[in-house]
Amino acid sequence: MLVISVVISYLIALYPGTLPRDAVTTTVLATGFAAAGATIGMLLSRRASREPDPQSVRVVFGVGVLVAAGGAGLAVWWQSLIRAAVGAPPVGLDWWAGATVAPAAAVTGIVLIPRVTAVVAASAVALTAGLLAPANADDGQPLPTTVVVSESQTLLRGQLSPLDFDGAAARLVKSWLRSGGLSAWAVVVAVPTGSGWVDQAAVAGFVDRFDGDVRILALPYADVESWKAFISGDAAATGSSVALIRELAEVLESRPAGQRPRLVLYGQSLGAVGADAARVWLEDHHPSMLAETVLTAPPAETVAHGSATPRAVVANRSDPVVRWSVSSLWRPPTRPHDTVLDGPRVPVVPWLPVVSFLQTSVDLLSALDGPAGVGHRYGAEQARPVSGFRG
Numbered sequence: 001m002l003v004i005s006v007v008i009s010y011l012i013a014l015y016p017g018t019l020p021r022d023a024v025t026t027t028v029l030a031t032g033f034a035a036a037g038a039t040i041g042m043l044l045s046r047r048a049s050r051e052p053d054p055q056s057v058r059v060v061f062g063v064g065v066l067v068a069a070g071g072a073g074l075a076v077w078w079q080s081l082i083r084a085a086v087g088a089p090p091v092g093l094d095w096w097a098g099a100t101v102a103p104a105a106a107v108t109g110i111v112l113i114p115r116v117t118a119v120v121a122a123s124a125v126a127l128t129a130g131l132l133a134p135a136n137a138d139d140g141q142p143l144p145t146t147v148v149v150s151e152s153q154t155l156l157r158g159q160l161s162p163l164d165f166d167g168a169a170a171r172l173v174k175s176w177l178r179s180g181g182l183s184a185w186a187v188v189v190a191v192p193t194g195s196g197w198v199d200q201a202a203v204a205g206f207v208d209r210f211d212g213d214v215r216i217l218a219l220p221y222a223d224v225e226s227w228k229a230f231i232s233g234d235a236a237a238t239g240s241s242v243a244l245i246r247e248l249a250e251v252l253e254s255r256p257a258g259q260r261p262r263l264v265l266y267g268q269s270l271g272a273v274g275a276d277a278a279r280v281w282l283e284d285h286h287p288s289m290l291a292e293t294v295l296t297a298p299p300a301e302t303v304a305h306g307s308a309t310p311r312a313v314v315a316n317r318s319d320p321v322v323r324w325s326v327s328s329l330w331r332p333p334t335r336p337h338d339t340v341l342d343g344p345r346v347p348v349v350p351w352l353p354v355v356s357f358l359q360t361s362v363d364l365l366s367a368l369d370g371p372a373g374v375g376h377r378y379g380a381e382q383a384r385p386v387s388g389f390r391g
Contacts, residue, residue: 002041003064006107009037010068014075014099015355017363018318018346019375020088021079025365027098034103038110072100078347085346086318086374147175154207158219158244160196162236165243169219173247176215182251184261185213186291189248191241191267191274194229196220199268201372202296205383206266215261219244221274230270230299237274241267245278249286257288265293268378269321272298272313283308292386296378300325300333307338312389314382316343320363321376329357340389342381343373 013033021029076099079091148157156179158172181187188206192198198218206214221240222229229236245265252260265282267275272295282290292310295303297319313336315322323333332351349356363375372379 001044002038002111003060005041005044006034006037007064007068007071009033009040010103011071012355012358013103014071015352015359016075016078016082016347016349017320017359018082018323018348019320019363019366019370020083020086021095021362022366023092023094023098025362026095027102029362030099031102031106035106035110038107042111075099078349081347082318085344086370087344088370147171149175149179153179154212154214155198155203155216155218157196157198158217160220160223162221165219165221165240166247169240169244169247172217172219172244173251176217176248177251179215181215182255182261184210184215186210186215186262186264187248188214188216188264188266189241189245189275189278190216190218191237191265191271191278192218192220193268194222194224194226194237194270196223197226198271199296199378199382201379202266202268202383205380206264208380209383209385210262217244217248226270234270234273234277234302237270238277241274241278242281245281246285249282249289252289253286260289262291263289264291266296266383267294267298268296268382269298269376272296273302276303279307279309279311280304294382294386295336296382297321297376300335301327303336305334305336310386311338312386313339314378314389315339315341316373316375316378317341317348318343318346318370318374319376320360320367324357324360324364326357328360329354332356342378 010030010033013030076091076096079095082088083090147159149155156172156175158168158175161168176187186206190198190202196218198216203216206216219240221236224232248263252263263282265275265278267273275293275295276298279290279293287309290309292312293307294312294314296314297316298313299321300323302325303313315335322335325333327333328351330353367376369375370377
């Protein structure tokens with residue numbers, strides 16, 4: 001029972017994701033799961049009613065070693081495929097050691113000297129806990145306490161006022177009017193992430209697309225790390241975006257249709273959830289006012305599967321965010337019908353309940369480590385017209 005439990009746990013830890021794994025993450029994951037398997041196996045063995053036959057033990061141990069070695073070899077091969085696809089360097093000796101030597105040492109220690117191993121394991125967990133935190137996109141700038149307009153008059157960032165989205169939206173729209181927004185070619189409502197961050201690559205893309213004749217409005221709704229904002233719910237993201245688009249629509253409807261700026265909705269990650277909520281509101285109240293919506297990397301199962309107005313859902317093939325949802329514990333994640341896959345083609349293994357959720361969650365740790373097009377990194381191409389995404 002001990003060998004079977006260890007091998008199953010070890011293979012679960014090595015089941016691949018879609019992003020390169022560094023040596024530290026691989027070591028922690030493989031060692032932690034192998035150790036957990038050894039602990040469970042020992043507890044089950046102690047509760048067994050009779051001692052196993054020595055010959056059977058040797059056979060099971062030999063088969064277990066072969067299966068574990070084969071799993072390690074497949075993991076390295078798969079990791080090499082992923083790294084080659086995204087242009088990352090091949091695995092090194094530290095990766096090999098983390099995937100094989102460290103788990104073997106942990107299992108041996110648990111079996112032979114469990115108390116000492118428990119102390120060492122607790123120390124290791126305390127040291128590495130700070131290293132394994134979810135990736136968070138953030139430009140490092142404090143959120144404004146009033147409306148801030150960029151030097152180019154292109155990006156207007158509203159103030160953070162979570163108790164009064166309507167008031168903050170009204171102040172932002174007034175600043176947009178003062179900046180000559182009504183005479184611009186386009187106005188882009190860019191819903192930020194939970195930290196208040198707006199992807200500067202997207203900003204540059206919209207500026208280039210509209211030849212600089214554009215105003216981009218961003219109204220923050222929180223000032224915490226994006227993953228924390230996501231866990232706490234999307235009410236703030238949707239409430240702020242609807243408040244801003246409602247205020248903006250009141251101004252735009254006062255102008256003839258042919259004399260209004262082109263209205264575009266954009267959001268990335270949790271911001272995509274807010275942007276899609278604004279799209280639904282516009283389709284219900286002003287269906288002809290919205291030109292298009294671009295949603296970049298929304299978390300799985302968080303936006304509508306279809307749209308009555310032009311929309312593109314942009315997702316990198318290797319991005320774990322677009323595959324992560326609690327429901328993926330028991331069923332494969334689904335994509336909106338208008339999803340456009342981008343970035344390098346990476347190999348994808350079949351979905352397994354619980355296991356795939358675990359590996360996707362681990363991929364979140366390094367989702368921002370690669371260049372644009374890899375993981376949760378996106379470039380200026382996300383600002384291209386919806387018609388451009390489709391062909």
